[in-house]
Amino acid sequence: GENVEQHPSTLSVQEGDSAVIKCTYSDSASNYFPWYKQELGKRPQLIIDIRSNVGEKKDQRIAVTLNKTAKHFSLHITETQPEDSAVYFCASLRAGRRALTFGSGTRLQVQP
Amino acid sequence: GAVVSQHPSWVICKSGTSVKIECRSLDFQATTMFWYRQFPKQSLMLMATSNEGSKATYEQGVEKDKFLINHASLTLSTLTVTSAHPEDSSFYICSATRTGDTGELFFGEGSRLTVL
Numbered sequence: 001g002e003n004v005e006q007h008p009s010t011l012s013v014q015e016g017d018s019a020v021i022k023c024t025y026s027d028s029a030s031n032y033f034p035w036y037k038q039e040l041g042k043r044p045q046l047i048i049d050i051r052s053n054v055g056e057k058k059d060q061r062i063a064v065t066l067n068k069t070a071k072h073f074s075l076h077i078t079e080t081q082p083e084d085s086a087v088y089f090c091a092s093l094r095a096g097r098r099a100l101t102f103g104s105g106t107r108l109q110v111q112p
Numbered sequence: 113g114a115v116v117s118q119h120p121s122w123v124i125c126k127s128g129t130s131v132k133i134e135c136r137s138l139d140f141q142a143t144t145m146f147w148y149r150q151f152p153k154q155s156l157m158l159m160a161t162s163n164e165g166s167k168a169t170y171e172q173g174v175e176k177d178k179f180l181i182n183h184a185s186l187t188l189s190t191l192t193v194t195s196a197h198p199e200d201s202s203f204y205i206c207s208a209t210r211t212g213d214t215g216e217l218f219f220g221e222g223s224r225l226t227v228l
Contacts, residue, residue, distance in 0.1 A: 101158070
């Protein structure tokens with residue numbers, strides 16, 4: 001089945017710096033790649049997603065890039081703020097399936 | 113947006129008892145709902161896919177007789193943890209996609225189960 005690897009597991013940055021989280025997927029048939037932010041004890045919230053027909057998508061301070069050849073995608077957060085501190089999960093969806101496969105998560109800590 | 117509501121948000125029960133968790137899509141119809149389990153500081157692990165009007169599809173290693181799933185309508189799926197044991201203590205989260213959509217999941221608030 002699909003396997004998604006996520007790195008790093010923890011990331012600490014200074015406020016205002018950029019943060020990059022990377023994921024690699026195994027199934028070349030995957031075609032949808034969302035990123036979720038989860039604060040402690042709360043539900044995951046979709047922050048950005050990308051489909052396999054584009055290479056990059058940006059929404060204000062957040063961007064996602066996709067390299068289909070290498071089968072990896074990355075989340076980029078610029079001008080980080082303390083409220084960006086949370087656990088971030090990448091995920092992938094294989095064409096023909098409806099259930100997402102999640103990465104292991106990255107705990108981002110933005111130091112004021 | 114699409115709203116998914118999950119109840120209860122937390123529950124404490126004695127070992128050997130059963131607990132039912134409800135997941136409702138409030139403003140859309142969900143032919144398919146998904147149940148995930150999340151242990152502390154770990155990722156979301158898919159337990160089963162709940163299909164309206166038919167049997168749920170369980171992931172490998174998930175006991176279907178222990179985790180009973182019922183999806184009787186297009187807006188409600190329930191997960192019953194039967195004969196709960198302390199190792200079943202976890203954060204259970206349901207999610208749903210809108211019928212016709214492919215991809216975006218809308219999550220319930222999650223239910224934290226503690227089995228004493």
